[in-house]
Amino acid sequence: MYDGGKIITGIIIFLLFATFPFYYNIGKANVKPDPKLDTPVIKQLAEKKCVESKEYMRANHMQILDDWRNMALREAKRTYRNAEGKLFEISLQNTCMKCHSNKNKFCDECHKYANVKPYCWDCHFVKEGGAAK
Amino acid sequence: MGALFSFGVVIALVIIALVGVKGAHLQALFGVVIPYAAVVTFFIGLIYRVVKWGKSPVPFHIPTTCGQQKSLPWIKHNKLESPATGKEVFLRMVLEVLLFRSLFRNLKMQRSGDRVVYGSAKWLWLAGIVFHYSFLIVLIRHLRLFTNPVPSFVSLIESVDGFLQIGVPNLMMTGVVLLAAVTYLFLRRIYIPQVRYISLPADYFPLFLIMAIAATGILMRYFIRVDIVKVKELTTGLARLSPTVPDGIGSIFYIHIFLVSTLFAYFPFSKLVHLGGIFLSPTRNLANNSRMVRHVNPWNYDVKVHTYEEYEEEFRDKMISVGIPVEKNPPAEENKTEEASEESEGKE
């Protein structure tokens, strides 16, 4: 090879960058999120059900929150009818967080894993399970 | 035609992934086997191409220059445009790779009355650089799916990229900008007749492929959502070489990753390999020092020459015997050499 030294150095530098995800995780515990559903309110529920089905919530809860925000603030609608026809008061703090009052053991579990930091809490208030993000 | 054909191929890829996952439930194939195969192809193919280039001799010394060559001390040397040393070449390469300087010089031939003028044409450069950097940033942001815990530089990039705080989930600018830039690059090929004339399926296909990857990514993030926690279980599994395939991930994810796998596998065999090629372009990476250092074509073999002296040496007896004059006659040797040296002195 002509200029073999330089080319091989280049290839090695490239590989160091490109294979980053393969060696970065070595030796690090692969902590999976474990959102806890053991809040007092949920324990008292007869039917342990969220606003919508669990599968739907896992993928689309941010969509629901966004829709709720628009419904409440733009259309002045403060009740939400879910797929089963059950009614919920539209409120992040008084609905979601009443059942899921353990924010750092619930919301944050997943969010830390997925590396999302919803900025909602800049304004919205979180009770006890709170402050820590 | 080329465009339609390439578009058809990309649509076929989407349908293959959709049928494979929805119809045949081949999640493990599309989520694990194909991505691994694609990544291995990518690395081996890319290294193979680069090594092959490295083995190809450069017969001529052909740096392109557009500045004053290093010359006499009072003539100002343009170090970037006509680098004379390795260090200057390195600087020029860095600027070429990071800022696409030679594309910045792109010109457009125009008619002004009956004269031909060359106007500046920066749009290609702008779209090109925006496209490459947003691609890079999107790629780096994807590391959040492959690392656990996520390194802080990824969070930093995410927070800058999402600082507009539009919508939920937070809008990432580079994703949209990437799609816009690649769309511009495609429209450019369609709208400029000369460029359309020279465009081949190999030019359209990567554009459509990247467009489709960005479009499925955007759909997945903002519209047809998937369970990112499960996706991350799959992707960290890939990175840790202990693959798992959680059920319940939407088909759109498999379409996205199948298109990405196609891109990776296609990469080393296509024009996209300019990722490596740019570093091995002789017109860019050679110093313009041909007046200081002799460039020898590496495949020059030692030419066998038979000089007149050798010829005479071999046949002198025969030449003398038939009366052919010879230069070097054993008795007249001194005479001749004197003459020869006189001659050469006279020339000087």
Ligand code: HEM
């Ligand atoms: C194996 C590699 C890849 C995987 C597993 C993957 C997976 C994903 C996932 C799960 C999302 C949704 C993110 C969310 O909902 O927050 C996404 C979004 C996206 N992906 Fe990929 N992707 C890969 C490679 C790529 C590549 C190479 C590109 C570059 C063209 C790309 C472009 C996008 C874009 C533009 C989005 C939209 C959201 C954003 O801007 O982050 N992806 N990808």
